[in-house]
Amino acid sequence: MTKLIYYQDQYKTEIDAKVVKVEGNKILLDKTIFIPQTNTEPGDFGKVNDVKIAGSKREEANVWHIIPQYNPFKIGDKVKLRLDWKYRLNAMKLHSALHLLAGVFDSKFKERAIAGVVKPKNAYLVFKNEISDEKVKQAIEQANKDIKSGLEIKTYWDEKKKGFRWCAIKDYSPIPCGGLHIKNTKEIKEITLETKEIEDGKQKITIAVK
Numbered sequence: 001m002t003k004l005i006y007y008q009d010q011y012k013t014e015i016d017a018k019v020v021k022v023e024g025n026k027i028l029l030d031k032t033i034f035i036p037q038t039n040t041e042p043g044d045f046g047k048v049n050d051v052k053i054a055g056s057k058r059e060e061a062n063v064w065h066i067i068p069q070y071n072p073f074k075i076g077d078k079v080k081l082r083l084d085w086k087y088r089l090n091a092m093k094l095h096s097a098l099h100l101l102a103g104v105f106d107s108k109f110k111e112r113a114i115a116g117v118v119k120p121k122n123a124y125l126v127f128k129n130e131i132s133d134e135k136v137k138q139a140i141e142q143a144n145k146d147i148k149s150g151l152e153i154k155t156y157w158d159e160k161k162k163g164f165r166w167c168a169i170k171d172y173s174p175i176p177c178g179g180l181h182i183k184n185t186k187e188i189k190e191i192t193l194e195t196k197e198i199e200d201g202k203q204k205i206t207i208a209v210k
């Protein structure tokens with residue numbers, strides 16, 4: 001079972017770890033700061049010693065790190081992990097921006113996002129119904145006000161459902177989430193609208209952060 005350091009401290013960029021299993025081009029460590037890729041999140045990059053990982057993959061309680069070519073690691077090796085922080089910080093900002101904007105749409109217009117996806121350079125929300133340009137403009141304005149006022153972003157584990165995690169921003173409805181967020185909306189700096197389009201009959205709103 002890998003100890004998930006990124007859930008304890010999402011700002012940690014370096015740790016020492018130990019190789020506990022090796023399988024082909026994959027290694028398993030006793031702990032990690034690299035969050036795995038999912039359908040909605042890009043996942044982290046970084047280095048194990050001097051080797052750049054090609055990504056990481058979650059398998060139940062384990063996180064495997066993928067070594068792109070020749071795998072120099074063996075069981076028992078002590079290694080240093082270094083996170084690609086610029087990439088991670090941007091992902092946390094985009095991710096938190098989606099939570100905030102989804103919260104605004106819900107509380108202001110009773111429009112609930114049905115999906116949220118973070119890409120390396122931008123992120124988008126999907127809504128079942130079309131939303132007017134004016135509403136989108138107002139929602140982004142409100143979110144940017146919230147960014148300026150510096151709202152706390154909290155994550156916590158569900159008391160009853162094991163492994164279920166929540167993310168809450170001030171009075172907005174908490175959203176179930178296994179991702180990583182910054183601690184305060186101030187860190188987002190500003191949300192900008194990239195595109196607003198109808199895709200497969202649904203409203204897709206793509207944003208970027210400063």
Ligand SMILES: [Zn+2]
Nearest residue numbers: 167177179180
């Ligand atoms: Zn989240």
